Amino acid sequence: MKVLLADSLPASAVDRLLEAGDEVESRPELRAEDLPSAIAGFEALVVRSTKVTAAALDAADCLGLIVRAGAGTNTIDCERAAERGIFVCNVPGKNALAVAELTMGLLIAVDRHIASATADLRAGSWNKKTYSKADGLAGRRMGIIGVGDIGIAVAERAWAFGIDVVAVAKPGRSEESEARAERAGITYVDDLAELLATSDIVSLHVPGAPDTKGLVDADFLAKMNDGAILLNTSRGDVVDEAALITAMDERGLRAGLDVFVDEPGSGTGEFTSALAAHPSVVGTHHIGASTEQAQDAVASGTIDGINAYRAGHPVNCVNLDPVPHKAATLTIRHQDRVGVLASVLAILRTAQLNVSNMRNQVFVGGKAAVASINVGHLPSDDVIAELQSLDDVIYVSITRS
Numbered sequence: 105m106k107v108l109l110a111d112s113l114p115a116s117a118v119d120r121l122l123e124a125g126d127e128v129e130s131r132p133e134l135r136a137e138d139l140p141s142a143i144a145g146f147e148a149l150v151v152r153s154t155k156v157t158a159a160a161l162d163a164a165d166c167l168g169l170i171v172r173a174g175a176g177t178n179t180i181d182c183e184r185a186a187e188r189g190i191f192v193c194n195v196p197g198k199n200a201l202a203v204a205e206l207t208m209g210l211l212i213a214v215d216r217h218i219a220s221a222t223a224d225l226r227a228g229s230w231n232k233k234t235y236s237k238a239d240g241l242a243g244r245r246m247g248i249i250g251v252g253d254i255g256i257a258v259a260e261r262a263w264a265f266g267i268d269v270v271a272v273a274k275p276g277r278s279e280e281s282e283a284r285a286e287r288a289g290i291t292y293v294d295d296l297a298e299l300l301a302t303s304d305i306v307s308l309h310v311p312g313a314p315d316t317k318g319l320v321d322a323d324f325l326a327k328m329n330d331g332a333i334l335l336n337t338s339r340g341d342v343v344d345e346a347a348l349i350t351a352m353d354e355r356g357l358r359a360g361l362d363v364f365v366d367e368p369g370s371g372t373g374e375f376t377s378a379l380a381a382h383p384s385v386v387g388t389h390h391i392g393a394s395t396e397q398a399q400d401a402v403a404s405g406t407i408d409g410i411n412a413y414r415a416g417h418p419v420n421c422v423n424l425d426p427v428p429h430k431a432a433t434l435t436i437r438h439q440d441r442v443g444v445l446a447s448v449l450a451i452l453r454t455a456q457l458n459v460s461n462m463r464n465q466v467f468v469g470g471k472a473a474v475a476s477i478n479v480g481h482l483p484s485d486d487v488i489a490e491l492q493s494l495d496d497v498i499y500v501s502i503t504r505s
Contacts, residue, residue, distance in 0.1 A: 105414060106145055110134045111152035111173060117403035121410065136160070143167060148410055151180070153371070158184040169413045173406045174199060174393055177422050178312035178339065186423040191413065193420045195405035197253040199393035204257035206392045207307055207337050208265070210360025213386045214333050215239055220383075239304075242266035247299040248290070249319075250309035250338065251281075256288050258307055263289030272299055300327035305335065312339035320344060325351040337362040337392045345379040352384040362388045430460050430478035433503045439496040440466050440473040447494055452479065455487045472498065478505075 105126045109118070112132040121128050134142055139160035143149065148169040149156070156170060158181045170180060172194045185192045213219055221235040245268040248255045259269045271285070273292035285292075293299050300306065306328060310316045320334070320343040328334070328351070336343055340363040351357045364377050367390055380387045393402065412419045438444045445464065452459060458480040466473045483502065491500045 105147045105410075107148045107150065107410065108143065108146040109150045110139065110154040111150065113150065113173065113406065114400060114403050116400075117407050120407045124411065124414070126410075139163075148413065150406055150410075153179065156180040156185075161185055161188050161190065164188070164190070169193065169410065169418065171195070171406050171409045173402050176312055176339065182423040190423075191418045191421050192423045193409050193413070193418055194422055195402050195409060196420060198401040198405045199398040200253035200257045202395040202398035203254045203309075203337050203392035204261055205395070206362060206388065207254075207258050207335055207360075208261045210335055210337070210362065210386055210388070211241070211305060211307075211333065214358050214360045215241060219386045244268070244304040245270060245302060246305040246307055247271065247293075247303035248307050248309065249296075249299070250311075251285060251290065252309060254337075255307075255309040256284055256290075258309065259285070259288035259290050267305070270299055270303065272296055296324075297327055300324065301329070303332065304329065305333045307335040308338045308342055310338050310342060312341065317341045318344050320348065322347040322350070325357065328357060331356040331358070333357070334359045335361075340364040340367060340390075345377075349379055349382060352382060356384075358384045358386075360386045362392045363390050425460075429480055430505050431481045432479055432483065432505055434475075434477040434479060434483065434491070435501045435503065436475045436477065436491065437498040437500075438473055438475065438494075439498065440470055441496050444494070444496045445475060448475070448477070448491060448497070451487065451490050451494075452477070452483075455483060457481065457483055457487070 107121055107126050107128045109128065109130040109132065112130070118128055118130065131142065134154055136155035136157055139154070139156065140163040143160055143164045145166065146164070147166050148171065149167060150171045150173055152173045156179065161167070161181060161184045167190055169191045170185060170193070172180060172192070175194050175196045177192055177194050180192055182192050216238050217235050224231055243266060246262050248259055248269060248271045251271045255271070262269050269288070269290050270293050271290050272295060293302065308320065310319065316339070318341070322344065325347055334348065334357060336359070345365055348357070348359060352359065361379070364380055368375055379385060393399070409419055436448060449459070459477055460480060461478040462475065464473055464475045482504065488500055488502060491497060
């Protein structure tokens with residue numbers, strides 16, 4: 105399989121692909137505008153920060169898999185990939201500890217004025233009177249928005265600092281999720297308004313998505329306490345930057361931010377941001393997942409994802425329909441011979457029965473098999489009879505959805 109690495113992977117990860125017989129081309133210098141002219145001939149694409157646009161997908165002649173070496177897939181046109189039948193898979197949870205560690209680092213830096221104090225020291229200024237003023241963290245309350253792997257990891261570390269951690273209760277949470285949250289020291293409040301009104305610190309750990317864009321707007325910030333701290337290590341567009349600047353200017357809010365709107369598309373570049381330059385902000389360069397430990401774990405998960413695709417069982421795919429439309433399931437027991445399923449599908453095609461999902465399993469001995477085929481509408485009695493009349497079909501049954 106030909107694999108294009110549009111971002112860097114450790115040599116050990118590349119070696120795993122080469123050992124599997126893959127042809128690997130590493131081009132970490134590629135930018136979004138370069139991909140359309142570089143993607144032809146590749147069956148798999150690995151990206152981290154490089155954007156994958158509709159133009160790149162349309163130029164791909166044999167691409168079947170995109171692996172995002174990380175959790176977020178907002179830099180990939182997943183809708184267009186779905187239209188082209190290209191799997192978009194991610195590597196969730198592998199960088200949770202790294203992001204959690206940075207979150208706590210930003211919190212401490214905001215509370216203890218570490219960035220400003222360091223800048224003054226480097227400039228030759230000693231100002232103990234100013235920098236000895238800090239609130240401290242023990243006994244304060246942190247509201248976590250987004251209780252996934254990263255949110256849980258942040259909660260565990262905050263709890264160790266003596267911070268009271270809360271989140272909004274959501275219906276339908278699994279017993280496993282509840283147990284993880286309890287072990288992390290999380291207690292639940294009824295709604296977002298209560299979380300914001302009672303928290304000294306608010307930490308954001310939500311995915312980049314249409315329903316989270318602009319989540320932290322003027323109304324959200326108005327519900328926070330004066331002088332509270334906002335932490336964002338998720339996505340830049342979750343925050344209305346102008347509204348946050350106003351809240352910091354007028355009500356003394358402070359922020360620890362790893363992500364910003366309109367970040368450069370490459371690892372280096374010019375960046376002008378009124379929010380990043382604000383004196384009440386401690387900022388980093390979207391580096392939450394950038395530790396050696398996290399990168400090794402993500403790289404290993406990336407190769408696992410490619411191998412799963414190669415084996416015909418893609419994992420962690422974000423652009424598959426979670427509940428494919430089906431009106432019925434056809435169960436067809438048949439002789440395990442070449443062409444049987446082709447004949448079955450030909451009949452379904454003639455009857456305009458669209459297949460939304462299909463699985464074929466062979467029995468011990470290799471003489472018989474059973475196919476389960478989900479179809480978009482109920483087949484007629486004539487179709488069932490035609491399927492049953494095929495020489496190598498043993499029996500056909502139908503289950504209505």
